[in-house]
Amino acid sequence: MASSSSKSLTFFSINLFLASFLLLSCNGLKVGFYEKSCPDAEAIVKNVINQVLAVAPSLSGPLLRMHFHDCFVRGCEGSVLLNSSTHQAEKDAEPNLTLRGFQIIDKVKAALEKACPSVVSCADIVALVARDVVVATGGASWNVETGRRDGTVSNITEALQNLIPPFTNITGLKERFQQKGLSVKDLIVLSGGHTIGTSHCASFKNRIYNFTGKGTSNDTDPTLDTNYIAHLRKACLPNGPNNLVEMDPGSFRTFDQSYFLHVSKRRGLFQSDAALLDDSETKAYLESHKTGNSTTFFTDFGVSMVNMGRIGVLTGKEGEVRKVCSKVN
Ligand code: HEM
Structure with a gap:
């Protein structure tokens, strides 16, 4: 028969297991995904965004909208950031011609690459930036799930099919x-x-x-x-x-x-x-x-925003972590 101390140890381990399972949402995302691999990741993103918005406050709108436009086309996997290569990319689709702030995502990525090369995905940067602009403009914070990986495909047609026109009923x-x-x-x-x-x-x-x-x-x-x-x-x-x-x-x-x-x-x-x-x-x-x-x-x-941030994500070994957000590796 197990002693009471080993029973409570088992009970404790089961609870710990359940708690870590709950922290990891069913799609492989998790709050604090970079806690060990790049502990300052979220602080770096926030610093760059606060610096940028202090001199260019009009970028808050487009940077929030960017996460929406990323997630609705192929899921939140950074395809909105890719430049055209052999074919036209999402960026070239009419609704995305009014998106701005791609160079800010590049700036955040450059700061992260310096601190932790090839660790933080561009898709996660877009999600974290969206949260940070909301906070910087007076909204409340939330825990952003991270662990997204970057996609390798971006296609104008898919953007035209999936982005919602302003005349929709x-x-x-x-x-x-x-x-x-x-x-x-x-x-x-x-x-x-x-x-x-x-x-x-x-x-x-x-x-x-x-x-x-x-x-x-x-x-x-x-x-x-x-x-x-x-x-x-x-x-x-x-x-x-x-x-x-x-x-x-x-x-x-x-x-x-x-x-x-x-x-x-x-x-x-x-x-x-x-x-x-x-x-x-x-x-x-x-x-x-x-x-x-x-x-x-x-x-x-x-x-x-957490719900939206879960759309079609790539996790684990899927996709890649881009080194430069506008180009596949
Ligand atoms: C429900 C369907 C939606 C439609 C039809 C829609 C449509 C649009 C359109 C047409 C613009 C103006 C683009 C321009 O002319 O420059 C715009 C701007 C904007 N949208 Fe939406 N949107 C939708 C949902 C969202 C969502 C879910 C978010 C984010 C949570 C969002 C955030 C924004 C922001 C922040 C701007 C301002 C962008 C700027 O300052 O450049 N929208 N949206």
Whole structure:
């Protein structure tokens, strides 16, 4: 018969085993993956990002968007970062032409290569950077799972098929998220990412000048607030340049929950933002987050970013750890 001390030792070991199993999520990702192999990895990423945003705050939006565009095409495996080689890459697809900040990812990668060569993947850098820009702009932190490996393929066609156009309706949005294993809650919460950043006029111009194709003076999107239409028309002239407009007017550089207030007042910039009023679950979330304290939104955002960060990841011996993020090894 086992003594009570050996029994409690067995009990302790089982618990330790369970705890480490739980820390390692079922897809091979884990919080603190680089704890031993590159202990300063997360601090290095954060330092570079804080330095960059101190001089170029407008990069926070595109750097957050980059993780979304990476994950929705082939999974979160850094394919958005690859340059064209024999064929056009994801980068060349129209929705990615407005992505910026690739040189910042290269800067972070260079700092990491200096500290721990060939250890930290580009896909993980993109995920960590997304978290760090949210924190730097006023949002709350979350634990980023790491351990992703980098893919070796990037194809323009797949980007065009998988990135979601701004004119998508609620049915399309729900389907697109579901195809990636994300819920309706993830859809409404992650759309809150539009609390920071800017958009080009081209992404919503049809809503303010030519919604049905008639192009008459009042051919506007009926779901858009009329005062907001007037404001947007000043920023984006009919035949004017493709200017930048604040996505969350008044606080486009601050990660807060005012996006939900704007959308509920019919001031969402894209049809995909306005569409969130067309479903009972997304509408209920908008309504309950349009005022008050942002703590729940911040917590939800971290949870949904972790969910998004699990899409189609490569782990273990799959893929590679690129030395330069824009090129396969
Ligand atoms: C739900 C479907 C989504 C659609 C249809 C969509 C569409 C767009 C479009 C059209 C732009 C403007 C691009 C431009 O004209 O420069 C944009 C910007 C942005 N999106 Fe989304 N998006 C979606 C979801 C997301 C998600 C999930 C995130 C992150 C969690 C995100 C983060 C951003 C950010 C931060 C910007 C500003 C980029 C900048 O400042 O350059 N979006 N999005």
